[in-house]
Structures are given as structure tokens and as C-alpha cells.
Amino acid sequence: MTDCRLSNFDLSYDDSCDSGYDLSFKSESTDYAEDKPDPFYEYDFPPMHPEKPQPNPELFEKFNAAFHSSLNELDRRGSDEIDIFYTLCNEEAKTSTPVKAQKTKKRYVTGRNRVSRCKSPSQILRIKRVRRLKANDRERNRMHMLNEALDRLRCVLPTFPEDTKLTKIETLRFAHNYIFALTQTLNDLDRYSAGPGDCVTVNVGNVIVSISKNGNSITAKNNSNAVVTSGSITNASFMQDYNYVTDKTDSYQQRQNDAVLSDSYGTTNFVNNNNYYCNSNVMYEYL
DNA sequence: TAGGCCATCTGGTCCT
């Protein structure tokens, strides 16, 4: 059984696009498992040790038939034992004395004259499994890249180290509003031709962004120092500033004033619906 | 302990 085109059989693969993250199924081989020969394909048992006496042909044929019958039955039932069998074959191949099998037939032809042949159910399953593993790895890698991009986005948002990390959706919403607020602020600066000492401030979450022609600064509402590196604004503060909609009380008006530009030019004629609120100068859409 | 968030797997769809 050590002759074995079975010996290459495993679920591993070597993917040049492998992410390198934790769950990788690497193979020592350079070939994908799906390209490996089918152990069920016309197993013709060439003489492995020509110098030794060959088995009784009749007994050998009986053994051959029984062997294939057992494998086919396992394969038909989709039994896990078939995988165990291949694993054992691999282990045996690793530990047994390597023996070069004589190739009596040239079965696999590469290039233009390659012979296509039907694949057994087990090989089809194996191919599907390998493709699934590769797809999983690509998907994992894709999500890791997406998360890295979100992390970079968090780093350029005004945040506090002591705050909890922004969730994905909070990061996107906060970034959206932050960019919008900064854009409006720049527009207002141009529109009103602020003097050298004039400053426009934007309340974003629990931080205040001050923008002037002399430079920008970010401070916390509680007078602590803000940073633009890591951490996040508090979720509660963020939601308070950006997600209220229907409350028309004084506190609502106050929060609106907090949430939009605190410039000295705009009016406070707020319009509100489920998607945005605005005054005459700015309109803040929240997601 | 329930709920929120996240990572991962998975199958489907679309595109090249």
C-alpha cells in the first residue's frame, strides 16, 4: 500500500494568495491537491519489488477486488473513514522506506496531448473542498484588509485613548459626519472671509474641532486633550449627537446646536426629518 | 444571562 499515488493525498493546498493569517492549509507540495492523481483510478499495482517473488496472481486479484470494493463502499457512503484512510496512507508513506515504483504505463499526459478523463465522486468532492478552502482564505484576507482600512480610518478621527473603540458602523457614520462638517466649515470660512484670528468650531461627538487660518486644533468638551491616533469617542456621546430625531424639547434644540456647526453666522432654523437636519448654512445627514 | 459585536465559513451572484 505504500505505492501510492495515495501518498500525496490530503486536504492541504498551497495558495500563492494565501493571507498568512492563522487558518491556513498549507501543503508541502507545490501542487494543489485537486491536481493530484485519483487513487481510485484504475489502480494497476505494478511490481514494487521486481527482485522479490511476486504474489500469487489469483490471491492478488482477490485482494485487489476486495480492496477496491471497500474503498468504493466508503466513498459511496461519504464516510469520514475515507479521509482517515488517506491520512493513514500519508503517514505510512512518510515513515516507510521509500520505494520507487516502476511505471508500466504513462497515464498522465501534459500539454497539447493531455488526456481528459472523468473524475470520480471522491475526486470531485476533494476538488470542491480545496476550492472552498481557497475561497475561505481569500474571503478571510479580504475582510482583514477591510478591517485594516477601518482601523486607518479610526486613526484619523478625533478620539480619546480612554474611550472604547468605535465599532465598524460607528466609524463609518462618524467619518461621514466628520467629513461633512469639515467641508461645510471650509466653505463657511471662504464665504465669510474670516480674519486671521477668526475661528470656526465644529462639535463632533465629544470633541470640538477648531478650524482657522492660523491652524486647526482638536479639544475635548471636558477640556482634556484630544488625540487623533487611536481610541474613539464614547458611543453614547456619538449617538446622542447624531441619532436623535423627534424630540422637540429645549434639550433637543441644545443638542442640535451641539451637533452642527457652532459658527456665529448661521441661523438656527432647523429642519428635521428622519434623515437629516439642517440650518440655513449646513445640513447634516446621518446614516 | 441576554444582547451586541466580531471573525469566519459558506453558498450565491456577477464579472473578467
Place this chain on the structure above:
DNA sequence: AGGACCAGATGGCCTA
């Protein structure tokens, strides 16, 4: 055919 993208399912971890 294979890769990218997407959404649903699932299980783990954390927190109130």
C-alpha cells in the same frame, strides 16, 4: 473557470 463581492449563519467573546 476562477476571483471578487455579498449576505446569511454560526459560534466566541465581552459587557451591562
